[in-house]
Amino acid sequence: MRYSLEHKAWNHERILSVAARSFREHGGDTSGIGTVMNKVGLKKGGFYRHFKSKDDLFVEAVARALEETGRSMEEVARAAPEGQGMRAIVERYLSSGHANAPGSGCVRAALGPEMARKPVAVRRRIEMLLRAYRERLAPFMPGKTLEKRVENCGLLFSSMAGVLMMVRVMTNPQRREQTLIDARSMFLKCFADL
Amino acid sequence: MRYSLEHKAWNHERILSVAARSFREHGGDTSGIGTVMNKVGLKKGGFYRHFKSKDDLFVEAVARALEETGRSMEEVARAAPEGQGMRAIVERYLSSGHANAPGSGCVRAALGPEMARKPVAVRRRIEMLLRAYRERLAPFMPGKTLEKRVENCGLLFSSMAGVLMMVRVMTNPQRREQTLIDARSMFLKCFADL
DNA sequence: TGTACATCAGTGAACGCGCGTTCACTGATGTAC
């Protein structure tokens, strides 16, 4: 081969990383393959050596984003005092930092409706990723059974994604922050005793 | 004038109506001006006699959608027994019917991230529309003061939009319905005593 | 060890297409006289 296997894996990684950020920042329809490839330092023609199609890249970028967010949430929950995992998650998710950095944030809040419009085949792959995410963070959720905790995990993150998404529409930083404060206390109160 | 004033107003209305549906169904970036105009029965060149730009149409379509959803929610809340307004709203919003009809549903769940990516000038206009919506439905919300009810209205609809959006990603109708049921009882429980 | 060949990541040009926007023009109507 012309390039070593590590070389290819490395570029694959970089395309994914740039796409995951670009899609969340500007939307999937607005981020072109050409732009992504140029940012990586390659020409757009080379894209199809790495991915079957743009939708294929989309799914892998969603996977990457969910893995990152999931890891971040898990870390913050583990670092919290005993029994305060969910509080830590809510506070991290509904933070100004998260609201101001969609490119490295939760993919639900950035691409939710776009995911919903994808063909069934694409959505099925995304569903599996979302299930893995729910199960990963379920241990920190309230609920008597594991099943309940997984369910609550889904509801909590979907709801918070909606709030984050609408906070990002707001133009006034004070109002954004105040809404996040209100939302944090609302979610902590609501999900404390489920 | 070539056409009467009513004629122009009527076409303006129809462009808006088609766009509001098309944007919510396929996304703003994916619905072209040409497609919208053709669906109305006009050529795309005529678009600029009615709107300054596509972003201008976007804002007016959001306004139209929020007005429709707001009216529907207000109706359902008024029709409910005394004190059951919010319950009726939650049940209508988190219904299968709503989940299956994004084109005529809540614009937050369909275009939230897209709105968040618009330039500040556009977002400011949308903010005003959202405020009007919150104030319209605040009477049915829990909260000791009007201010609290308005705030809770914002949080409730943002959260529900997140859930609706993620339900639309799901491919299995049973799972969609079950998630909506779970979400309804969660929101009713949470927002009952705020 | 040296040579011939196969592999394949990346290139660059091309494909057809639809995008948002502009503009000279049309022609039916309303207005002025």
Added chain:
DNA sequence: TGTACATCAGTGAACGCGCGTTCACTGATGTAC
């Protein structure tokens, strides 16, 4: 009442542009002998 003119919603063609995808080709490397 009849005529001349102004208005302007809608047309159709053009603008430059970027899109996703395909493909013949390049050329450095790995493999086979």
